[in-house]
Amino acid sequence: MTxxxxxxxxxxxxxxDKVFSGAALAAGCLILAVLFGVALFLLIQAxxxxxxxxxxxxxxxxxxxxxxxxxxGTLIAAVIALVIATPVAIGVALFISHYAPRQLASGxxxxxxxxxxxxxxxxxxxxxxxxxSQISPAYDWLADNMGWLPIFQGPASATGKTILTAGIVxxxxxxxxxxxxxxxxxxxxxxxxxxxxxxxxxxRWEMIKMAVLPFARPxxxxxxxxxxxxxxxxxxxxxxxxxxxxxxxxxxxxGNQTIAAEIALNFPEASGLKVNTLIAAGLILFxxxxxxxxxxxxxxxxxKEFSGxx
Amino acid sequence: xxxxxxxxxxRSALTKGQLPKFxxxxxxxxxxxxxxxxxxLIGFNAFGWGLxxxxxxxxxxVGWSAAVEGSRKAKDKLATCLVMxxxxxxxxxxxxxxxxxxxxxxxxxxxxxxxxxxxNGVTGVFDNRAAEGTGAVLGGIYHALMGTLQITLLAxxxxxxxxxxxxxxxxxxxxxxxxxxxxTFFVDVMTGIPSIVAGLFAAAFFFAIVGPGTKTGAVAAVxxxxxxxxxxxxxxxxxxxxxxxxxxxxxxxxxxxKWRTILKVVIPTAISGIASGVTLAIxxxxxxxxxxxxxxGFATTINNNVFGGWMASLPxxxxxxxxxxxxxxxxxxxxxxxxGAALVLILLVMLLNLGARLxxxxxxxxxxx
Numbered sequence: 001m002t003x004x005x006x007x008x009x010x011x012x013x014x015x016x017d018k019v020f021s022g023a024a025l026a027a028g029c030l031i032l033a034v035l036f037g038v039a040l041f042l043l044i045q046a047x048x049x050x051x052x053x054x055x056x057x058x059x060x061x062x063x064x065x066x067x068x069x070x071x072x073g074t075l076i077a078a079v080i081a082l083v084i085a086t087p088v089a090i091g092v093a094l095f096i097s098h099y100a101p102r103q104l105a106s107g108x109x110x111x112x113x114x115x116x117x118x119x120x121x122x123x124x125x126x127x128x129x130x131x132x133s134q135i136s137p138a139y140d141w142l143a144d145n146m147g148w149l150p151i152f153q154g155p156a157s158a159t160g161k162t163i164l165t166a167g168i169v170x171x172x173x174x175x176x177x178x179x180x181x182x183x184x185x186x187x188x189x190x191x192x193x194x195x196x197x198x199x200x201x202x203x204r205w206e207m208i209k210m211a212v213l214p215f216a217r218p219x220x221x222x223x224x225x226x227x228x229x230x231x232x233x234x235x236x237x238x239x240x241x242x243x244x245x246x247x248x249x250x251x252x253x254x255g256n257q258t259i260a261a262e263i264a265l266n267f268p269e270a271s272g273l274k275v276n277t278l279i280a281a282g283l284i285l286f287x288x289x290x291x292x293x294x295x296x297x298x299x300x301x302x303x304k305e306f307s308g309x310x
Numbered sequence: 311x312x313x314x315x316x317x318x319x320x321r322s323a324l325t326k327g328q329l330p331k332f333x334x335x336x337x338x339x340x341x342x343x344x345x346x347x348x349x350x351l352i353g354f355n356a357f358g359w360g361l362x363x364x365x366x367x368x369x370x371x372v373g374w375s376a377a378v379e380g381s382r383k384a385k386d387k388l389a390t391c392l393v394m395x396x397x398x399x400x401x402x403x404x405x406x407x408x409x410x411x412x413x414x415x416x417x418x419x420x421x422x423x424x425x426x427x428x429x430n431g432v433t434g435v436f437d438n439r440a441a442e443g444t445g446a447v448l449g450g451i452y453h454a455l456m457g458t459l460q461i462t463l464l465a466x467x468x469x470x471x472x473x474x475x476x477x478x479x480x481x482x483x484x485x486x487x488x489x490x491x492x493x494t495f496f497v498d499v500m501t502g503i504p505s506i507v508a509g510l511f512a513a514a515f516f517f518a519i520v521g522p523g524t525k526t527g528a529v530a531a532v533x534x535x536x537x538x539x540x541x542x543x544x545x546x547x548x549x550x551x552x553x554x555x556x557x558x559x560x561x562x563x564x565x566x567x568k569w570r571t572i573l574k575v576v577i578p579t580a581i582s583g584i585a586s587g588v589t590l591a592i593x594x595x596x597x598x599x600x601x602x603x604x605x606x607g608f609a610t611t612i613n614n615n616v617f618g619g620w621m622a623s624l625p626x627x628x629x630x631x632x633x634x635x636x637x638x639x640x641x642x643x644x645x646x647x648x649x650g651a652a653l654v655l656i657l658l659v660m661l662l663n664l665g666a667r668l669x670x671x672x673x674x675x676x677x678x679x
Binding site: 017 | 382383385386388389390392393394395396397399400401403404406407410411414471472473474475476478479480482483484489490492493495496497498499500501502503504505506507508510511513514515517518522523536539540543567568569570572573593594596597598599600603604607608625628629632633645648649652655656659660663
């Protein structure tokens with residue numbers, strides 16, 4: 001709209017300035033409005049589920065009895081993903097930033113970014129068709145040898161479609177997120193600190209332990225929290241991999257469910273109050289991930305002010 | 311066992327107490343042979359061989375280093391092994407996923423008519439015949455491919471102006487005002503919105519505005535825009551920030567107005583980065599499944615109208631073909647189609663990623679003039 005006034009003569013310039021800055025401001029405000037609208041419209045559509053009589057909600061015991069097990073299931077899957085992904089991601093980030101030859105580093109970073117580029121539905125299909133069947137012997141072994149732990153209680157699922165498999169697939173998906181952020185932070189370590197450590201005779205690992213990791217700790221924490229946000233909200237990997245059911249403590253039996261997968265599996269056929277219930281579940285997920293992301297971003301922004309001194 | 315391999319030749323006093331340069335290779339060779347030997351006794355498989363060899367390699371190298379160089383160097387070696395090992399572990403799923411999609415997808419994609427037909431009229435009867443070997447696997451992904459392209463195109467048309475203008479506001483007009491800071495913060499928060507919540511938002515929005523049960527391609531495009539806008543804002547903002555201030559000042563000094571400076575100087579300088587950022591954003595949303603599932607439904611027929619009727623897309627096609635096979639008793643033809651579609655989708659995403667890199671390279675502003 002502003003480009004038409006490009007060719008017109010004098011006087012149009014000032015109007016063009018106003019229109020252009022106004023458009024830019026409007027676009028910025030639109031984004032805030034959209035985020036506000038997400039919360040507002042979810043709340044409006046979710047209200048009937050909160051106010052409906054308990055017997056009308058799926059399960060017949062009210063909304064919170066319905067949502068509670070799947071919130072726990074979501075947390076279990078996300079925690080499994082983080083426990084697996086965090087050490088590997090930090091290792092990969094260190095490899096790219098401090099171990100790999102300089103010429104290779106950017107190429108290796110691109111390879112890890114490819115992991116993030118693969119669509120989630122393909123991870124889900126891979127988890128269901130390949131990983132689940134390959135990993136079920138390991139579950140049998142866990143059930144036989146570690147079965148005294150409640151989380152590895154047998155009998156193991158014969159298909160391997162368990163919350164642990166879903167967690168492993170999720171860990172692959174959050175790995176590139178944690179890696180890329182941790183890599184950025186590791187590269188920001190003041191060169192002088194590293195060189196001072198090396199000059200004092202530290203080995204490379206001691207240098208990393210003394211100079212890099214303490215510097216990067218807030219960054220790593222926020223990277224892990226952003227990974228947590230992704231793992232909480234990831235849908236397809238869980239919907240395709242997990243054969244869902246009631247909340248169970250055992251990670252190697254079928255059972256458990258996550259919010260996102262519950263919505264994806266039921267929303268297309270839902271009608272009436274069920275739609276409101278699922279949107280309410282989405283609202284809960286939104287609130288949880290929003291809180292996690294805001295804390296993570298707050299840590300990053302606080303860290304930025306400190307690192308400005310370098 | 312390994313310490314017997316230490317060479318007997320005289321060493322300079324400077325390199326005393328260090329492992330020889332070839333030590334890792336020797337240990338690797340020993341670990342590979344030993345791993346193969348142990349696995350030959352209990353049944354050989356490639357994954358176990360790799361894993362066992364890696365453990366033997368790390369243990370051998372660290373043990374040897376501890377004996378010759380002392381515990382500090384040994385810890386350093388252990389850390390190196392762990393860091394390299396974690397990189398190799400990260401590569402495993404990537405290779406495995408790509409391999410699985412290639413092996414399963416190629417039979418689907420070379421089926422005649424796979425790219426050119428829809429699933430209209432393809433029922434379980436045909437799939438049962440195909441599974442018995444008395445008929446071909448019918449049906450294809452044309453409708454899903456068209457749906458994906460239209461939905462993504464509409465989402466791009468919505469997101470790019472909004473995202474780019476916001477980035478311009480943040481860089482050129484924001485001046486670190488509270489509003490600009492709030493936008494930056496909430497854009498960051500928006501990148502973390504779960505994709506299914508974005509889908510639910512678009513669904514809830516259109517349910518409230520148009521009427522309950524509204525599911526069209528346009529609703530899906532709105533949902534994808536919610537996911538795409540923050541990505542576009544972030545990448546464009548980064549690119550606009552690195553445009554040198556001298557260019558802007560030179561334009562102002564010549565009396566050019568701010569908006570013309572932005573349109574004629576700043577954006578052309580940054581266009582390569584912006585274009586590649588937009589391409590990456592498209593690559594991100596083109597594979598999103600959950601938001602399309604809850605906003606556009608799934609169709610088996612070709613629907614070229616994004617504003618009316620349910621619409622198929624590649625990700626939801628894969629999802630439904632795997633979860634609800636066309637013929638429940640013979641899921642093989644359905645899974646063949648799903649993997650074919652997965653291969654097409656991965657190729658699309660990879661092409662977009664590659665395109666982004668090429669754009670960034672070829673349209674980069676010429677410097678040094």
